[in-house]
Each structure stands twice: as C-alpha cells, then as structure tokens.
Amino acid sequence: MMELFQFRKCILIKLVAISLLVSLIHVSTVEAKIRRYKWEAKYEYKSPDCYKKLVATINGKSPGPTIMAQQGDTVVVELKNSLMTENLAVHWHGIRQIGTPWSDGTEGVSQCPIMPGETFTYKFVVDRPGTYLYHAHYGMLRDAGLYGSIRVSLPDGKSEPFDYDYDRSIILNDWYHKSTHELATGLSSIPFSWVGEPQSLLIQGKGKFDCSQSLGASVCNASNPECSPYALTVIPGKTYRLRIGSLTSLSALSFQIEDHNMTVVEADGHYVEPFVVKNLFIYSGETYSVLIKADKDPSRNYWITTNVVSRSPNTTNGLAILNYYPNHPRRSPSTVPPTGPYWDNVSLRLTQSLSIKSRQGFIVTPPQTSDRMIVFLNTQNSINGYVRWSVNNVSFTHPHTPYLIAVKHNLTHEFDQTPPPDGYDFVNYDIYNIRNNPNATSSNGIYRLKFNTTVDVILQNAHSMNSTKSETHPWHLHGHDFWVLGYGEGKFDIYNDPKKYNLVNPIMKNTVPVHNYSWTALRFKADNPGVWAFHCHIESHFSMGMGVVFEEGIEKVGDLPSSIMGCGATKGGLPRP
C-alpha cells in the first residue's frame, strides 16, 4: 500500500515535471529559433521485444530522441556515425527541404553516405506544423532501429483548430530478429530467400516476443524491463493528441485503443476534416494525429493494440497500455485485447482512405488541371534471375554518384540518361493475373519535370509474381506534399476515372497507400528545386527496385555543400564534366 502510494507520488511528480519542461521549452522557443541536436548512431545490444539483438540506436535509444520544434525553426542535427563498418544517411520524412535539397538525407539521391567515424550536419527549416518522422535512408538500415519522431508545433500565440490537453508521440514498427544484413542478403540472392513475416510489432519501441520458443534467458527474457509494454499514462477527463507514425519495414497496420474512439485530425502534417474511428489503418511512412478523451472508467487500464492487415498475418499483435492515472502503468487490463478488423478486408481500408479530406478553412485547392500524367504500374518481376519490384517494368537501381550532384554538375555518365516510361501497356496488361514481365529491366534513369508544372501520378497496383495476391504499397514522395485526388479498385480508367477526382477538398499528404488490385491518383506541383525520390516505403520493396526519382528546377539549386560528396565521381572532389 505504501509502495503504491510512493509510486503514485512518483508519477505525479513526473507529470508535473513534464508539464514544467513543456512550459520551459515553450518559453525558450521565443528567443531561440535554432534547435541543435548532437547525435551518435551506433549498434547496441537491446531487447525491444524481449529478444536480444543488435539495434541501431541514436544516443543509445531506439526510437531515437524526438525532435521538438516550432514552425519556422531551423533544426541542426550533427550526426556522428559510429556504426563501425557501415555507412549512414538520415532522412527527415515529411520535411520538404525547401532551399536545402542536400539535407534530405537520401543516400544516392541527395548525398554520399556518411562513413563511420564521420560527422555530418543536417540543417533545415521546419516550415509547417505537424507530425513527421526521421529514419535511416541507406540500404535497409532503417529496419535495424534507426528512427524517431519530429513534432513541429505552431508558433507561440497561434493555436490548432482543435482542443487537447496533452500531446504524445507514438511510433509503430514491425521487428525482425534477423539482422538487416541477413534480410538484405536473402533478397538479393539467387535463389531468392525471403525472411518471412516479422517476429513482433513494436509500439513506441516495445513489443513482446514469446520467449518460451527460444534459446534461453540470455537471448530471450520476458522479464527484461526493456520489453515491458509501453504505457501511455493519461489523467482522467483530459483530452490527448496522439501523434501516431508508422515506420514498419513491411506491415500495414490497424491501431486501436480498447473502448476509446479516436478522432482523426491530422494526416502527414495537414489538418483533416475530423472523423471518428474505432481503429486507425496506418501504412509505413504515414503519420496521423488522433484525439482521444480519457473519459472511461478510471479505475482500470485499457489495452492499446496494433495488428497486421493486408497480408495474412504471422506476427503477434502489438500491445501497449493506456494507463489511467493513478493505476499502476504495468497493470494489465483483465479484458481481452481488441484484435482489430480482419486482415483481408480491403473495403474497410479503402473507406478510411476515402474519408480523409482536407479540413474546412485549411483547404489548399489543387490546380484543376495537370500538365503531365504519369502512370506507374507496380509489378514484381524476375530480372536476370533476381526477384525485383518494378515500375512500368523498370526496376530502380541506385547510382554511385548522388543524383543531386550528378544532375547539378551535368555528370551525364553517372546515370542512365534515358528516362523511364510515363506509362505501360494499359490495354493489354491484366492486373489480376500473374505476369512474368519478361521484358523488365533495371535502370537508374530519372524523370525530369518541368519546373512549376503540375504533375499527376497514378499508382496502379497489380498481381504479384508467385502467389495469389496483390500487396499494399505505401508510396512516399520526398520534397513535396501531393493532393490525393482519388482511389479506386481495379485498373485505372484513363478516360473516366479522372472525372471522379476530388478537386474540392483533397487532403495533402507525403505518403499514400495503393491498395490491393487498386489505383491511387495524386497531383503535385513540381516547385521545389532539387532531386527527389518517390518510392514504396516498404524497406525491402524499395531496395528491390520499387521507386523512381524526379528532378525539377535543378538550375535554381544553390551551390552544393562539399559535405555531401566523396563517393562515386566525387570521390576525390568534383570532376570536370
């Protein structure tokens, strides 16, 4: 009893301390508009789901530190790579990098990788409030645990168009016990070797693997405090803004809180016309803010759960605890955790996608026509015996010299100067059947966009190569937000579907799913000088070629910093073209 009292006192002090800290941050912000971070990335042994393995951490943590800033601030991250023998680059997911395309952190596109022992300084302005992410963007290193949250608040004196008392960030992830080296080697081998479904789902870096299957307490220890479930402590009666991001390597997820509805208010940094859900579908690379009110029976805790959708799941559901203060945060509810919707129900997911509209009063009306339409057929292919993903039968390969440097300095030998096609054989391609696509090729060619033009992209999903399914692909665009004009099942009808576009209040996003056997239509302005990746955010899919690169307004890009060079044609500095 005494212990419980002590514990409650401790939690109360913690809450007061957090509130104080939050106020302090707000006070300091008025003066200091530069947010400096010193980070060190390295491997450490961790047990995020009770299973001990090497985890890529930032300052000893995975997820890494949350970046907290206000709109208009400049964020400076001095990132030291201490990963021993591996290189690194970190992408600021959702930050458009206007005027700083060299800080996008995309290896092969915006910079050479950061070598072990080196420190690279990222410097960029967070120009819009909202919920963003950061993560490694080199090889499959993100899957090793190198990721975190970015929270950009409004300037002092301005307020959001919705009320809440507290703000919390939660990242969802899936987790493999094999190393990223093992994963990546299998994918690029003949015969192809697929690691299979993830071992667990992590909520804010914590999961629970069944240790009884395993090799002993030194490898898997269910009582390790590192894998005690994440507890989100709430004060009864208060409203919480949960900023939920997904950085799964593979899984599409449903997220739900027992007995608590969620009101969706933000998606990828844009205000959403509020709508209420029992569960939130979220795809890798997406962020949402939902409001929840702690208005249920305060004498108990509630389950927070996440489960795999869109693939036949073989991963235990993720569990966390919504902890009503002053209950003990480790006290598991006696109820059965909610299991979320059935994995194979595509129409439920399509319905949520269609529900997300721009909030009244915050609508950015899209251009009513576009200058160019590009249709991207997503397929799985066999190329020279390797299993690859392709877009219009072209599988993306990384160049040795980052595009930003190669394009800016006209190093035409550094990548294929033939752009990949704007479409595919619309008439004859059957998206519902296995096709081998024997003509698929690999290329590092890119799409050159005319500056300030409006571009439509149609993502067309199809059957995958060796099984009776089509997979969901969340596509993420660097350097831009796009308007989501529409979604539809089946094959995109180039004549009739555009007539159904939402040109009134489409949401703007940076990541969007293309559902099984479906299409998604996007529009964006090519108005950010630089070179930008657009790719499936499933780590293995991008590494297997499911991506493209856009260039626009390269002549307006300022002098490139020498810190991004040192690889490919820039190994000894800039060559003469």
Next chain:
Amino acid sequence: MMELFQFRKCILIKLVAISLLVSLIHVSTVEAKIRRYKWEAKYEYKSPDCYKKLVATINGKSPGPTIMAQQGDTVVVELKNSLMTENLAVHWHGIRQIGTPWSDGTEGVSQCPIMPGETFTYKFVVDRPGTYLYHAHYGMLRDAGLYGSIRVSLPDGKSEPFDYDYDRSIILNDWYHKSTHELATGLSSIPFSWVGEPQSLLIQGKGKFDCSQSLGASVCNASNPECSPYALTVIPGKTYRLRIGSLTSLSALSFQIEDHNMTVVEADGHYVEPFVVKNLFIYSGETYSVLIKADKDPSRNYWITTNVVSRSPNTTNGLAILNYYPNHPRRSPSTVPPTGPYWDNVSLRLTQSLSIKSRQGFIVTPPQTSDRMIVFLNTQNSINGYVRWSVNNVSFTHPHTPYLIAVKHNLTHEFDQTPPPDGYDFVNYDIYNIRNNPNATSSNGIYRLKFNTTVDVILQNAHSMNSTKSETHPWHLHGHDFWVLGYGEGKFDIYNDPKKYNLVNPIMKNTVPVHNYSWTALRFKADNPGVWAFHCHIESHFSMGMGVVFEEGIEKVGDLPSSIMGCGATKGGLPRP
C-alpha cells in the same frame, strides 16, 4: 565397384587436368607479366562448418581465389565492393608494396575505405617468391570470411633449394557463429562483452560444428556438402609442398598430419634452414611451407588436424583428410585423429620459434647495430570504462583521414602530432601481475622513423587484466620484413639480452609471436617510403587498440592516387594544409 572405378578415373583425369593447367600457366607467364583479377566482395549464406550464416565472400568463395604469380609480376586486382552497406579494404599480407604504399589496403593508414558499389584497383609488384595472404583490413571484416592465399613462384628456369612434386595452399582459420557486427559491438560496449572462444576451426574453409546442439537442419546440417572435410589428395611416393597460412581471428594453432613428419622449409616468404617437426605451431598472420612425403601405407587415408594452443581451448579440433590416391577422399581413417600438444606448453612453442633460422646460402645478414630501440609493452587496460589493449599504455585509435595522405600532405590536424613513447617504466612494471594501468590513454599518434635507419623493436608481453594469464600476440609489420633476433621468457633485460641476439642467421619474417610472459626482439631497416601499420594480428586485439603506426621517407613517396581519398579531410578532395 563400378562406381569406385568411375571415381578413380575421375580423380585421375582431374590430376592430369591440374598438371596440364599448371604447365599452361607456366607457359603463359613468360609473356604475360601482369596478373589481372576481377573480384566482387559480397555477403552470401554459407555453411563452412555446417552452421549456416552470412559469410563475406570473393567471387562467391571463402577462402577467395588464390593469387598465382611469379616473382616480378605485377598483380592488378579490381575489387568491387558489393557488401551492401559496409565499406571494405583488402590488405596484401607479406607484400612489401615497395613504391606503392597506397596499395597496402589498410583502412585508415593507406587508404579511405571502399564504399559499397565502388570498385578499387590494387596494383602492386610481387617482388619475392613465397607464400603470402590477403584479407580484409577494415573493422573486423576479416573474421567474416574475406581472405585468401597468394602464391609467388620463382621465375621460369630458377628453382627452389628443395625438391617437391606438387604445391598446395591451405589456410587455417577459426570461426564464430555470431556476426562480426555482434563481435565488435560487444568489444566496444560498457560493460565489455566477450563473445568467447570460436565455434570451430576451419581447414581451407571447412570445419565441422556439432549440429546436434543446434536449432534444426535449416540452421545446422551436418550432411551439407559445403562442410564435408577438406581432402588433400596425394599420389603415393610423391613429395608435397604445403603452403600453410593462418588467419585465425584469435587462436594460436598446432597443425599436424597423422603419421607424417613435416620438414619446415619456408617462413613468411623466406627460406628456413630445414628442420623436421611432428606438429607445426602457427600464429595468425604467419605462413610456412612444409614438405611432406606420401610414403606411408597407401591403402588408407590419414587425418590432418589442427587444435588451439596458448588459450584454454573450448573449440573442437579442426579435421581434414590426407587422401592417398586412389582411396575415396571422403573415407575417414578409422584411427583416432592426432590431438596435438597440450595447449599450455609454452616451452614447446618457444622451442619452435627458436628453431627457425635463415637457410644457409640465403642468409641476409642484419645490420650489427641499430640506430633506435623501441620497447613495446603489451597490456590490457581500462580506459574510460572500456576494455582496451595498449602499447606502452597508449591504446591505438584509427584516424578519419588515412595517415599516408595526412602525413604526405602535412594535414597536421588529422592526427595527434605527439608520438607515443619509445618505452615504459622498465624498472617498476611487474609483467607477472595484474596491473590496472590507470594512466593508459588512447591516441592516434604515430612513430616517425628516420629514413634508412635501423630500428630495433622489443615486444614485451605481460599479464592481462582480469585473469591469471598472459596471452600470445602475433605481431605483423606492414611494408617490411624484419629479422627475428631473439625470444626470451620473462622481462626483457635491456643490458644483457641484446648480447644474446642471433646476428648470424636470423630468419626474416613479417609476423612473429610474442609468447606468454615473454619478449621477442626484431630489427628492421626503415627503407620503404610510406606509412605502415604494426599490430597484433588477433582481429579483436587490433580493433581494441593493440597496434602502432610507423612513418618513414614520406618525402620519397610519389603522388598519391585520388582513388585512396574521399574520407575525413579528403571527403571533397584534398584540402589545403
């Protein structure tokens, strides 16, 4: 019976083919003096000891291809790094790189690491006949399997001072089931975490782990042909030159062939005054040629074995088969494999060390005096909470800019300009007791040697930090061979021990052990312009700081190729000093 006949026929054809191939190589050599190799380094799943794990391979193999050349040839290796996210450098162990110090392949010393996707060309002359090695020299990547043999034969028309019919290369290695990332992370963690003794010993890339302990056939499969024992097929009556190299990550080894004596004739590329042994002690980084005669009962096969010495072994002995043609090479002898000498018998090992003298007629007499004497005390230390190895209480750390570039271009900020000390507190240091060495520090300072002077190095062993032992350390010098002037037990007596030096017929080597609680005395001429590492060849010991760097005649080094740049201060090309 028919099958056996077929098999014998097949072996005979193979032997004839090999002989033909050997003659063809000899014929082609007369004209072609450049030996070109195109290599790709990548990870593959392999089961060298029946346990499946990622192995770093060259052209799909571990050990990689054997380099075969003749004295005076130029070897050109175009090495493509396809290790995904990891960098690479490959060292040509025993090749002095006269005139090409930038081809030494030592990351941080002679070059920036080769990034994934890049191809680096090594080009060097093999100026002496003999048995050499190559291996990764970046982080602990060598332990992942990236290594092989170099065999340099005499020019046509010249012959060795001993007779043999056939020539075979065998590399010995120890093998961990954990990844090098896991090994290295444990070593650089607080608390220190040591992976323990290796799981198996490999003979020419093959070992045998006990799969009954393991997780099932997908992980460990004793019937996998990849881990069938290495078979050395011999024709009865013939004499074989076995070129034996050790690239163990940790273990000192004894090597023996059941019922067959070995005559030692070469050590590290130098002819040895022949002596006969029943077992050969060999330390990581050493090579020996031994002659064996296939003069035993030809109706059976014989065991070849290797076992750990100098550390209390917890690794199963390595097994291979000496296969007397036409017996089946997989036919295990019914005898008990020889176990080798007791691991803790230091005097036997010291005796072998003392037996190795330069062969009459091939003696290179050392200078009778030296210009400088440096004594290196080898200790284990705690520095800022990390377990480190040190030399004279200074633990070596790698710089970000390779020394060769930094010294040549006078980039004085790139490493500590204070050289480490030439000695230690000779009088008060007790090598037989645990000493914490609280004053130990880390530094990347180097030793600058006056060009063409004669340098003596005394390696002094001591007690390690946390146990009742002193470990054997095989020290390897890049860019030179040294004369081995003497070995002795206990603390080196600076006044009396030099009087006992062998200045008449000392062997020249590039790698030499310093035995438990003992000293080893070396002499070399600082006559090879460049910057050269000298370090313990135990992979973990060097990565924990047990090494030094020598510079000599930097002003005589020609223009450095830009291909070695791209890291540290040379990220965007060469900076102004």
